[in-house]
Amino acid sequence: MRLLVSGGGTGGHIYPALALIERLKQVEPDTEVLYVGTTRGLENKIVPDAGIKLETMKMQGFKRSLSLENVKTVYLFLNSVHRAKKIIRDFKPDVVLGTGGYVSGAVLYAAAKHHVPTVIHEQNSVVGITNKFLSRYVDQIAIAFEAARAQFPAEKVTMVGNPRAQQVAAQADSDFSWSTYGLKDDVPTLMIFGGSQGAPKINQTVVDALPEFNRRHYQVLFATGQKRYDHIKQELADVKIGDNVKVVPYIKDMPAKMPKVAALVSRAGATTIAEVTALGVPTILIPSPYVTANHQVKNAQALVRKNAAVMITEDHLDARTLLLQADKIMENNELRGEMATAAKQLGKPDAADHLIKVLHQAIDEHR
Numbered sequence: 001m002r003l004l005v006s007g008g009g010t011g012g013h014i015y016p017a018l019a020l021i022e023r024l025k026q027v028e029p030d031t032e033v034l035y036v037g038t039t040r041g042l043e044n045k046i047v048p049d050a051g052i053k054l055e056t057m058k059m060q061g062f063k064r065s066l067s068l069e070n071v072k073t074v075y076l077f078l079n080s081v082h083r084a085k086k087i088i089r090d091f092k093p094d095v096v097l098g099t100g101g102y103v104s105g106a107v108l109y110a111a112a113k114h115h116v117p118t119v120i121h122e123q124n125s126v127v128g129i130t131n132k133f134l135s136r137y138v139d140q141i142a143i144a145f146e147a148a149r150a151q152f153p154a155e156k157v158t159m160v161g162n163p164r165a166q167q168v169a170a171q172a173d174s175d176f177s178w179s180t181y182g183l184k185d186d187v188p189t190l191m192i193f194g195g196s197q198g199a200p201k202i203n204q205t206v207v208d209a210l211p212e213f214n215r216r217h218y219q220v221l222f223a224t225g226q227k228r229y230d231h232i233k234q235e236l237a238d239v240k241i242g243d244n245v246k247v248v249p250y251i252k253d254m255p256a257k258m259p260k261v262a263a264l265v266s267r268a269g270a271t272t273i274a275e276v277t278a279l280g281v282p283t284i285l286i287p288s289p290y291v292t293a294n295h296q297v298k299n300a301q302a303l304v305r306k307n308a309a310v311m312i313t314e315d316h317l318d319a320r321t322l323l324l325q326a327d328k329i330m331e332n333n334e335l336r337g338e339m340a341t342a343a344k345q346l347g348k349p350d351a352a353d354h355l356i357k358v359l360h361q362a363i364d365e366h367r
């Protein structure tokens, strides 16, 4: 298959695309892939690191208030559509897949106008602006939360889950050792990160809680987010960090590490949720209040309702609350087991295979 993929800005849109590509190459080894992202998003690092060819475009989002910047946004969009058309003519994809972010808006729109088969993947329970816009033009729409179905034209929608779930499930028996981080393999590990880019409020709370985490019988791996690391290092300059705690900017190769985690503290981004439910990892979810239609709260509620996670809203987040919930889960094997089982029941570990079927369906419809 010749697959053109576009999705960008944040890890939540990129990792599902990469997981799909990895699986497609396994089942159809002669697959050719080209990825189109933005000049500034996380994809600039993650996509080439995965050995995938990347073309970039300059894009930006709309501002809520009337502003000249919006004129520039429209200009950049039209310019990107023009460039996307050229990329499509040169690469000649069998199908184009969009996984969200502004850049996929331009690329999928161009593909649809070019009569190339198109599929979008929506990771969230509340549909993003780009996918909402594209839903009129594309052939097929793959979703990961049932709640998204009613927000799209019904005849185009298929439930597939999130391909990242299949990628992490495939590595569930990973032989990763915590010694890579100077931590121990026989001590339960609490992993903490605030989404793919880190979250200031979560970071500050963990900094406040560190003196206590130092004294726990469990260990903590805390990722601050690449851009926020230097700031946190400064904050921690005078704080003693115990042998059971490790602070890093970013955790690479998550599929190898996530299976070894006893519990996770994180934002309630859709891709993180796909991962923890594929593996059965108990979670403390702190939804971002800064996302469209508060969709992370809805993502989190799907797990909380089934006792697979506890939720702390950001307005209730402080070191004391975080420690209380972390201790409750980390110091109780039975509770962790119950939460793990509940989480796993929500997982979709064959999501990439489902999405591949949808890609073929879109191709077949055009024949």
Ligand SMILES: CC(=O)N[C@H]1[C@@H](OP(=O)(O)OP(=O)(O)OC[C@H]2O[C@@H](n3ccc(=O)[nH]c3=O)[C@H](O)[C@@H]2O)O[C@H](CO)[C@@H](O)[C@@H]1O
Pocket (backbone or CB within 6 Å): 010, 011, 012, 013, 015, 123, 124, 164, 193, 194, 195, 196, 197, 223, 225, 249, 250, 251, 252, 253, 254, 267, 268, 269, 270, 271, 272, 273, 275, 288, 290, 291, 296
């Ligand atoms: C602020 C914002 O707009 N967030 C959105 C963004 O989330 P964002 O990209 O932050 O979050 P997701 O939870 O969806 O994905 C994060 C991904 O990054 C990985 N990871 C994280 C930290 C780390 O150190 N290393 C690492 O590899 C996680 O394992 C996961 O695969 O896209 C998601 C769509 O999918 C949405 O649901 C989120 O609401």
